[in-house]
Every structure is written in structure tokens, then in C-alpha cells.
Amino acid sequence: MIRVFTLATILVLLPLAQPAAVTSITPDLLLINAHIVTMNERRPEAEAVAISGGRILWIGANTEARRLYGNSRETLDLNGATVLPGFIDAHTHLMTLGESYLKLNIKDIPTEQAVAALVKHRSSETPRGEWIFGWGWDEGAWAANYPTYRSLTEAAPDNPVFLTGLHGFAGWANKRALDLAGINRGTPDPDNGKIIRDPKTGEATGILTNRAQELIQKHIPALNISQVKRAIELASDECIRNGLTSVHEARVTRVMIQAFRELVKEHRLKLRVYGMLDFADKALVDEWLARGPEIDSANHLFTIRSVKVFADGALGSRGAAMLEPYSDEPRTRGVVTTSQSEIFELTRRCLQHGFQVAAHAIGDGANHMALDAYEQAMKAEPKAGDTRLRIEHAQVLAPMDIPRFARLNVIASMQPTHCTSDMAWAEKRVGPKRIQGAYAWRSVLATGAHLPLSSDFPGETLNPFYGIYAAITRQSPDGRPEGGWYPDQRLSVAEALKGYTTEAAYAEFEERNKGSIEPGKLADLIVISGNEKLSSPAEWLNVRVLKTFINGRLVYNADVKK
Numbered sequence: 001m002i003r004v005f006t007l008a009t010i011l012v013l014l015p016l017a018q019p020a021a022v023t024s025i026t027p028d029l030l031l032i033n034a035h036i037v038t039m040n041e042r043r044p045e046a047e048a049v050a051i052s053g054g055r056i057l058w059i060g061a062n063t064e065a066r067r068l069y070g071n072s073r074e075t076l077d078l079n080g081a082t083v084l085p086g087f088i089d090a091h092t093h094l095m096t097l098g099e100s101y102l103k104l105n106i107k108d109i110p111t112e113q114a115v116a117a118l119v120k121h122r123s124s125e126t127p128r129g130e131w132i133f134g135w136g137w138d139e140g141a142w143a144a145n146y147p148t149y150r151s152l153t154e155a156a157p158d159n160p161v162f163l164t165g166l167h168g169f170a171g172w173a174n175k176r177a178l179d180l181a182g183i184n185r186g187t188p189d190p191d192n193g194k195i196i197r198d199p200k201t202g203e204a205t206g207i208l209t210n211r212a213q214e215l216i217q218k219h220i221p222a223l224n225i226s227q228v229k230r231a232i233e234l235a236s237d238e239c240i241r242n243g244l245t246s247v248h249e250a251r252v253t254r255v256m257i258q259a260f261r262e263l264v265k266e267h268r269l270k271l272r273v274y275g276m277l278d279f280a281d282k283a284l285v286d287e288w289l290a291r292g293p294e295i296d297s298a299n300h301l302f303t304i305r306s307v308k309v310f311a312d313g314a315l316g317s318r319g320a321a322m323l324e325p326y327s328d329e330p331r332t333r334g335v336v337t338t339s340q341s342e343i344f345e346l347t348r349r350c351l352q353h354g355f356q357v358a359a360h361a362i363g364d365g366a367n368h369m370a371l372d373a374y375e376q377a378m379k380a381e382p383k384a385g386d387t388r389l390r391i392e393h394a395q396v397l398a399p400m401d402i403p404r405f406a407r408l409n410v411i412a413s414m415q416p417t418h419c420t421s422d423m424a425w426a427e428k429r430v431g432p433k434r435i436q437g438a439y440a441w442r443s444v445l446a447t448g449a450h451l452p453l454s455s456d457f458p459g460e461t462l463n464p465f466y467g468i469y470a471a472i473t474r475q476s477p478d479g480r481p482e483g484g485w486y487p488d489q490r491l492s493v494a495e496a497l498k499g500y501t502t503e504a505a506y507a508e509f510e511e512r513n514k515g516s517i518e519p520g521k522l523a524d525l526i527v528i529s530g531n532e533k534l535s536s537p538a539e540w541l542n543v544r545v546l547k548t549f550i551n552g553r554l555v556y557n558a559d560v561k562k
């Protein structure tokens, strides 16, 4: 039965080849002695997998594997370790993560002198005149005795230096940066910001608080293409160390598109990227709608067929658009950032030109509005076919809107760790009634909707096992609250795993190529410590990725220290 299925798959894969017996193919790689969780319901488990040409050729039992594929070019005995499909994070900010790696990390560096020493070292490897950025000094703890530009000027006299505080409320510049920004004794404080001055001389000390930082920031040049590529590479390395083999990048800019394309051409893009254009750049979106999507059906490395649009802001800052006023601030219902008619118009155009729309919607008002706009657009474009419109976050839903996701086949793209990060204060914002529809994965799934899961890193950790833990427990990593926060909304392990594999693949139209371990699919696999039947949910927090394979190639191996 299995052999018939396999043969059929090979015939599909190699339409020009002579019909070949399974055994006549020499796999590039054979993994044996594994506990393979395939995420394919027809055949949920296997012991061995054969890989050829970057695709899965065959899965089955150890004995069969040795008999059929003893000729494999390479055989790896996994000693019973668990293998899962590579994880797909359906909402990420790879570039933001990468940019943070380009910056000097000064978090937890205890003194001004120690920070200056790091800046001095960075300066020694930075061309004269080029900016040095850093992040992480504690503007709260250091406020009693702020550092000054002098230490940084001494450390890097020939480079402008700007170090952002841990929480972004203050920046610390050297003299070169102050001069470039034209900040001197006479510069007035801007609105909502302060230039900290020496009480005796009135001279700027180099510390700028709140919006005064913009005086410097507006002189900072955008990253050049090689810096963007470097940032993407650094972030990609972190992804594959954590078992991510594909990401849905929730905002790609013009320079990022160029960077991704060049990385693909240079064989340097390590993981698969599904990019969303940003509706805020209307010219870019217009250009793409005119030329049509770019679907990488050859390598499955970089695809653009989605447009992200912001319907509202965030719940914490009360920027999320609610149907009724906030429970803890009755004067506001939040902010709609793109109107229903604009979302409708964008969606209609996207459907005409073969693009998906992914609307960021947090509040129940924004979700209601986006669903209305989607419904109208699908009515206006009845021939659009397989639409798969998405709502990113779907964080607070009115009861009437929960069944609409399944009915309209709108994908609910949700983030388990947002729930556990927000649960301490979310109910204050929306009150005891509306909270029933907040982070309500179980309710959404129960209606039959698609539920891809994601991290939204770097705002949250990119470690998908933390996401699984949050989804199945609704607890913080320290186990609170006991029993879980609104535990009726917990997912099962299988449902959470689907969210990071098959459902995320569906959300990018790639379910035929990704998301499960079955013959014909791309050979994206991870080997993990532990297995999917861990005795306590907290053990998910300790699961580690041992190996990551993309396209059948070992791209990360925990045993090899870099």
C-alpha cells in the first residue's frame, strides 16, 4: 500500500523519468531509528525517512528502510530521537531581529566605563565616520546619575555614537553625534522631550529623553543593502537554531526585497521566507499589484503574494479599535488606522491580482471591520477563487464574529505568547465579558477555521516551544496562573503543532509542499530532544533543537560548536 503511494508520488515528481522501481533511486540521505511525527493524519508516525533531491522520497519502518535504501549516500542513525516537520512561524519580523544584532548589545553592562570600553572596541573595527549604534543601558536605573557624551567621545572620537536605552525612553550620544545633529547650548527642547544639560554650563550632556532622541535619529542613515543582508543572515541563523525552517515576514520593504532576492541568488538565504508587502508604502503596493505576485515555485525560498494592512493599534496602549469604550478608559474606543472602505478597496484589488491580504486587527472593532471589508470584497470579486484572506492577531473578538472566520475562510493568524504576555492586564482593558473572546483560540478552532500560530518575534521569543507551551497551558513560563488563564481556551499538543506546521503552510498556500513529513514534500525537518508526548507541559520549555534540515540539507547541528 505504501509502496504504491510512494511510486505514484515519484511519478508525479519526475514526470519525464522512466517509471522507476522505488529501489532504483539512491537517496541523498536516510534517517533511521527515529520517532517521526509526520503531522500527516493518514500516517501519523514512522521510523525512517529517505530524502532525495531536497524532497521526501519515502517514509516507513526501519527494516524496510534498510532493505530498500541501504544504498543511500548517507545514513544517519538518530537513536530514537523525535523528528518533526520544520516549524513555520506565521508572523515574524526577521529584519527587526537582525537589526538588533547589528547594534552593540549593552544590556546588563554595569557601568559607564564598561560601556565605553565596548564602544571603543567596536570603533576599532568600524570605518571612520560610520555610525555606531547600541541598545540596552538602563535609563531608569541610571537616571539618578546619567552618563555623558565625554566617555563615548573618548572611546570613539571619529564615529558618531548613539546608544538607546533599554525601554527606548532615552538615548545617549557622543560629541560627534551631537555635532552632526546640530545640538548645542542654544538648541531648544522639543515637545515631549528633553535635552539634558549640565546645570552649570548649560551644555548638552549627550542624554536625550523621549522625543528629543529624534533630533539625532533623523540624521541616522538607513541601513545599506549589505547591512540589510547581514541582518537577515544573523536573524536566520537564530531561526534555524530554534527549529524554524520558514517564516512569514509581516513587513517587507523595497530594500528587504532586494536583499532577499540577492541572498537567494548567492545561495545565502538559509530559510524560506513568505513576505508581506506593507500597505503603508502605497507606491510599492501599486507596483506589485500591477506586476502580480512572485511565487517561488522552483526553490520555495522567497515568495511575495501578500499585503499587510494595519486596521488598528495595540491593546496595551489602548490603540486597539473596540466596538465599545475601553473598560478602564471609558472616553476612548481606540483608533482605526485604516478605514473599512480602504481595506475593502485594497482587498478587492488584491483579489483581482492574485494577492492575499493580511490585516493586523487587535480590537473587536477592528476585527469586525476587517471581516466586513473582506466579506464585501469577496462578494465584489466572486471569481477570485482560493482567497485565504488573513487576520493577524485576531486578538479580541466579538461573539458574533467568531464563526465568521470559518464561514468566510478567513485565516485567524494568532500568537500564543501574546496571550501569556498580556494576561496580567488585558482584562482591565476590556472587562470580564469581552475577555471571553480574547486570545480565544479554542473558540475560533471549534468553528472550523484555520489557525496558524506564530511568535511575532522579536517582540516575543522566537522559540516555538515557548509558543506551544503557552498554547497548551495559557500560563507564563513560571507556571502562573495555576490551572491556566481562561483554561477552556487551551489547545491540545496536536493542535498547537498543527498551528506551527500544516496550518502555517496553508496560510501561505504551501500545504502541498510544506508542513508535514510525507513523500513528495520538501525535506524540511527538525530533530528535537524529548518527544511530543511529554509528561508535563512545562517540559516543552526545555525542548531543544538538535538538528535542522532544510531541503534535505543539515543547516544546524547542535553537536557542532561554531
Ligand SMILES: [Zn+2]
Pocket: 091, 092, 093, 250, 456
Ligand atoms: Zn507583527
